[in-house]
Amino acid sequence: MYKILLPILSFCLVSVGCTPSGPPLGKVSGKVTIDGKPASNVDVMFAPVDGGRSSTGTTDSNGQYVLAFSTTDRGALLGAHEVVIRNATPTDMNDPDAPMVSTGMVSNEVATIKKKVEVQSGDNTIDLSYP
Numbered sequence: 633m634y635k636i637l638l639p640i641l642s643f644c645l646v647s648v649g650c651t652p653s654g655p656p657l658g659k660v661s662g663k664v665t666i667d668g669k670p671a672s673n674v675d676v677m678f679a680p681v682d683g684g685r686s687s688t689g690t691t692d693s694n695g696q697y698v699l700a701f702s703t704t705d706r707g708a709l710l711g712a713h714e715v716v717i718r719n720a721t722p723t724d725m726n727d728p729d730a731p732m733v734s735t736g737m738v739s740n741e742v743a744t745i746k747k748k749v750e751v752q753s754g755d756n757t758i759d760l761s762y763p
Contacts, residue, residue: 657707658751660687660699662758664717670695671737673720676760678751681712690720708751715747715760 660678664671672693679686687708689697699708719736742762749758 654702654705655684656710656753657701657705658710658753658756659707660751660756660758661689662697662756662760663695664691664697664760664762665695666737666742666762668761669737671717671762673736674717674738675720677716677718678708678713678749679716680709681714681748684709708756710751710753713749713751715749715758716743716745717760717762718743 664674664676670691670693672691672695674691674695674697676689676691676697676699677686678688678699685701687699687701689699691697698706701707701709717738719738745762747760751758
């Protein structure tokens with residue numbers, strides 16, 4: 633009896649454990665600079681050129697960002713993307729402790745710039761420099 637159950641159980645565990653949970657993603661991080669200075673509190677958005685879900689991240693005080701594809705998955709879809717940045721906004725407008733945005737570093741001119749980048753499998757460091 634065990635000789636029959638063991639292969640079946642092994643197959644079930646392997647097939648469940650090895651099934652990808654979503655589309656293939658490349659991990660993406662980098663630094664955003666504007667006029668040579670780290671851009672803090674800036675939203676970064678990677679939009680796939682061929683369509684699909686965008687990935688976003690927000691820079692820290694050193695201009696560093698890490699992209700999230702969903703609440704559980706980090707990274708971006710593989711392939712070509714158009715990247716835009718904008719001043720970050722508080723995540724909860726009703727929360728008095730939410731980070732407030734000052735005048736912001738991203739001018740209207742910079743916010744209209746679309747950069748083309750390629751996300752590959754594995755780790756991607758994509759630094760973004762504006763004008």
